[in-house]
Amino acid sequence: MPPLFSKTEHLIGLDIGTHSIKLTQVQSGDIKPKLVSMGIASLPRDAFAEGRIAQPDLVANLIRQLTTHLKIKQKSAAVSVSGYDVMIKKIELPTMTEEELETRMHSELGQYIPYNIDEVDIDYQVLDIAKDRPNFMEVLLVAAKKESIGDFNNLLKIAGLDPYVVDVDFFALGNAFEITYGFEEERIALIDIGASKSVMNISHKGIPIFTRSISIGGNQVTDNLKNFFNISFEEAEKVKLGETSENYAAQDMEEVFVSTVSGWVNECRRAVDFYYNNYPDSRIEKLYLSGGSCRLPGLDRVFQEQIEIPVEIFNPIAHLTYETKQFDPAYIEYIGPQMAISLGLALRKSKEK
Numbered sequence: 001m002p003p004l005f006s007k008t009e010h011l012i013g014l015d016i017g018t019h020s021i022k023l024t025q026v027q028s029g030d031i032k033p034k035l036v037s038m039g040i041a042s043l044p045r046d047a048f049a050e051g052r053i054a055q056p057d058l059v060a061n062l063i064r065q066l067t068t069h070l071k072i073k074q075k076s077a078a079v080s081v082s083g084y085d086v087m088i089k090k091i092e093l094p095t096m097t098e099e100e101l102e103t104r105m106h107s108e109l110g111q112y113i114p115y116n117i118d119e120v121d122i123d124y125q126v127l128d129i130a131k132d133r134p135n136f137m138e139v140l141l142v143a144a145k146k147e148s149i150g151d152f153n154n155l156l157k158i159a160g161l162d163p164y165v166v167d168v169d170f171f172a173l174g175n176a177f178e179i180t181y182g183f184e185e186e187r188i189a190l191i192d193i194g195a196s197k198s199v200m201n202i203s204h205k206g207i208p209i210f211t212r213s214i215s216i217g218g219n220q221v222t223d224n225l226k227n228f229f230n231i232s233f234e235e236a237e238k239v240k241l242g243e244t245s246e247n248y249a250a251q252d253m254e255e256v257f258v259s260t261v262s263g264w265v266n267e268c269r270r271a272v273d274f275y276y277n278n279y280p281d282s283r284i285e286k287l288y289l290s291g292g293s294c295r296l297p298g299l300d301r302v303f304q305e306q307i308e309i310p311v312e313i314f315n316p317i318a319h320l321t322y323e324t325k326q327f328d329p330a331y332i333e334y335i336g337p338q339m340a341i342s343l344g345l346a347l348r349k350s351k352e353k
Helices: 056-069 098-111 146-158 169-180 218-229 233-240 250-278 299-307 329-346
Strands: 012-016 020-027 034-042 076-081 086-094 120-129 136-145 162-168 187-193 198-204 207-214 286-290 311-313
Touching: 012 056, 012 146, 012 329, 020 056, 020 329, 034 056, 034 329, 056 146, 076 146, 076 169, 076 329, 086 169, 086 207, 098 120, 120 146, 136 146, 136 162, 146 162, 162 169, 162 329, 169 187, 169 198, 169 207, 169 329, 187 250, 198 250, 207 250, 218 233, 218 250, 250 299, 286 299, 286 329, 299 311
Parallel strands: 012 076, 076 162, 187 286, 286 311
Antiparallel strands: 012 020, 020 034, 086 136, 120 136, 187 198, 198 207
């Protein structure tokens, strides 16, 4: 397995979710990266089961169709494992050389990892000198389940691609923000709301302080519409997207949306409160929402009112350079927030840790 933190030039960034496959490709620019290609392919509901790829051949075929449609010749790809299959932990160790750290990590991993060591792949990165212990250093430890990594590696090989990087959603999201918006002194929270799960990354100066997977997503809206109107999931999905909304009372739809979003806000607020309990002096100064489900009208306003943190929709694609003849700015504005993780994967470079 390539290192979790390794990077290469011009990778295909593939964000493979339970609802769709998002693909982004960029190339280096003079000031900002340039968008080369971008696309989305929808997945059938039975492609995944309990968060695992249930039909790898079907998913691989859709990846192959997407790369063919976009005329992508590049084979090296980056994918990311979900927060549910990853453990991220910041630890403090006495200051030592890389060689000493390598030896110590392998001999003492058992005390830091709540999994069977044989079932996970491990990576780590030295962050900084420990805040209150000058003779110690902060180390970011990452453990990802080999089963999940193997699933994605096999999937890409079936699709005819080279699985060059297996990353983590949290880090890909932070990478997209760092390259396009840039980290400054303020502490920020990034929340990417997908179809069946969401990921939160609270960072300071580009270093993740707190990460959390949250069980909220756009499928909850669809399921609640399905139950409220007693319709099929497919019909409810069309209602959610506004394709057949004229057949349903606006007041009823609003009731479902408000109820679901209230649940989202409560879950996110619990995560923020947990963060504050552990870091009482590190206030979050801004919250950015991304993911396909962040496009619900007024969602940013509701989050800002309820969590009491300034909120902005995170659209990293809009901060790239691109050819307006190839990409409609209105489409970039609409689809950009959904592509955050795939962009973060596409931005990886080689020989960096």
